[in-house]
Amino acid sequence: MEKQNEVVLFGTWASAFCKRVELALKIKGIPYEYVEEDLTNKSESLLHYNPVHKKVPVLVHNGKPISESLVILEYIDECWNNTPKLLPEDPYQRAKVRFWVNFFDHQIMARLLPIIMTRGEEREKAIKEFNELLKVFEEGINKDFPEEFPFLEGKTLGYLDIVVGTALCNYEAFHEVVDVVFSPEKNPVIMAWVKALKNHPSMKETLPPHDKFVDKMREKYLGQYP
Numbered sequence: 001m002e003k004q005n006e007v008v009l010f011g012t013w014a015s016a017f018c019k020r021v022e023l024a025l026k027i028k029g030i031p032y033e034y035v036e037e038d039l040t041n042k043s044e045s046l047l048h049y050n051p052v053h054k055k056v057p058v059l060v061h062n063g064k065p066i067s068e069s070l071v072i073l074e075y076i077d078e079c080w081n082n083t084p085k086l087l088p089e090d091p092y093q094r095a096k097v098r099f100w101v102n103f104f105d106h107q108i109m110a111r112l113l114p115i116i117m118t119r120g121e122e123r124e125k126a127i128k129e130f131n132e133l134l135k136v137f138e139e140g141i142n143k144d145f146p147e148e149f150p151f152l153e154g155k156t157l158g159y160l161d162i163v164v165g166t167a168l169c170n171y172e173a174f175h176e177v178v179d180v181v182f183s184p185e186k187n188p189v190i191m192a193w194v195k196a197l198k199n200h201p202s203m204k205e206t207l208p209p210h211d212k213f214v215d216k217m218r219e220k221y222l223g224q225y226p
């Protein structure tokens with residue numbers, strides 16, 4: 001019986017990919033042990049549990065490792081199916097949520113790093129692409145989930161809320177370090193949604209502290225551009 005509840009999360013505090021998993025575990029009320037990884041000196045356990053990508057997050061459930069944050073979130077939802085559901089019951093709704101989660105993960109999140117890491121024309125191009133993709137995302141979710149946006153207070157956080165919230169709720173830190181990349185004028189639906197998500201108790205408990213996150217971004221990214 002004890003064995004069934006053995007859940008260990010290997011993560012790193014500033015990673016949105018890891019925060020997704022932490023948040024999902026909290027929403028589902030699943031007790032877990034957390035192991036903070038130093039990515040400059042990865043532990044033997046991490047290399048053993050994720051030999052393919054050697055990345056966090058990794059969830060180890062009863063000794064069995066699962067890698068890739070989106071795979072982990074779906075595993076958690078299927079395995080603990082008597083707790084609040086992250087994905088909708090209806091197969092078509094599930095498909096639509098998965099579509100937009102993947103779009104956000106592969107397209108939008110992939111543009112965040114170039115905004116931080118590049119300068120000049122290259123950076124302008126990355127910001128333009130990011131804004132265009134965000135607009136497509138905003139129009140898409142607004143059309144596909146007309147009754148759900150902006151996020152309603154009191155609602156349980158779902159798959160899309162978790163993925164978007166853990167990536168964008170730190171937008172003030174992002175703006176402080178690299179400038180404004182999205183705004184209420186350009187992205188009203190997303191801004192209203194993100195602001196509501198930021199105030200959700202489980203989200204507040206999970207997000208990294210603002211000042212610590214700003215310092216980390218400065219140290220990691222701006223350090224290269226004295």
Ligand SMILES: N[C@@H](CCC(=O)N[C@@H](CS)C(=O)NCC(=O)O)C(=O)O
Nearest residue numbers: 015017039054055056057068069070
């Ligand atoms: N697609 C992966 C991305 C995970 C990822 O990029 N993890 C980073 C931390 S944010 C990592 O472990 N990096 C270590 C490395 O690249 O060596 C997921 O969704 O889990």
